[in-house]
Amino acid sequence: MPTRATAPPTLTTRQFELVAKALSDPRRMALLEAIGSAAEYPCHRLCEEFPVSKGTISHHTKELLRAGLIQARREGQYIYFELRRDTLTAYTHELTRRLGRMG
Amino acid sequence: MPTRATAPPTLTTRQFELVAKALSDPRRMALLEAIGSAAEYPCHRLCEEFPVSKGTISHHTKELLRAGLIQARREGQYIYFELRRDTLTAYTHELTRRLGRMG
């Protein structure tokens, strides 16, 4: 069976922790929401629309990348982010798996 | 209409942040899993089974209580914790609601 192109249905312990950590900061969560609001979201628009410095934006997006919550596509001098919903579902599934059946 | 005894189907912004923060620490997550592994879990068993001090256990359970992820019942000198799965479902639902439809 070939390796799946999309996403693993389950997360490693390490990645589970990274996702939880990434979601724990309100600002980072807001950035993630913005990115998820469109099919693709240009990085410089995040810089325009959030009252934080470029460096901070870069820091947060790096964390989101590490967690696998977004992916980046470079096009010339621009970078476009895309929300990875598969990682999110994997996270919520792992959460419910660890904490028994939920309502 | 009377106030519901169980849990709100949706979380306030504040509570959403508290839950995300509470879930972001691996140790606290492990404590939550232990509590969720039974209908009720006595506090002193957490102290026995985790290699951290009493003070640290108390600190973490306090955070879990603040987030509404557990509830406590006192019985004499003992305290029993119970996982609140309703808060967890509310959290995952809010997460998916904020990030658009997911797989």
Added chain:
DNA sequence: TCAATGATTTGACGGTTGTAGAACTGTCGT
């Protein structure tokens, strides 16, 4: 080649956090 724009990296700073240990409160048996 040079200037301008987009993005990353580095260094520093203040606030937060996980942790231990000691002191304290509360409850049970004897």
Added chain:
DNA sequence: ACGACAGTTCTACAACCGTCAAATCATTGA
């Protein structure tokens, strides 16, 4: 009343985190 046990609170500390500013890298256009 007293000692043992369960839990909380306080203090202190090292590590981490979000943030900015400045420097640096990368890419495009003139």
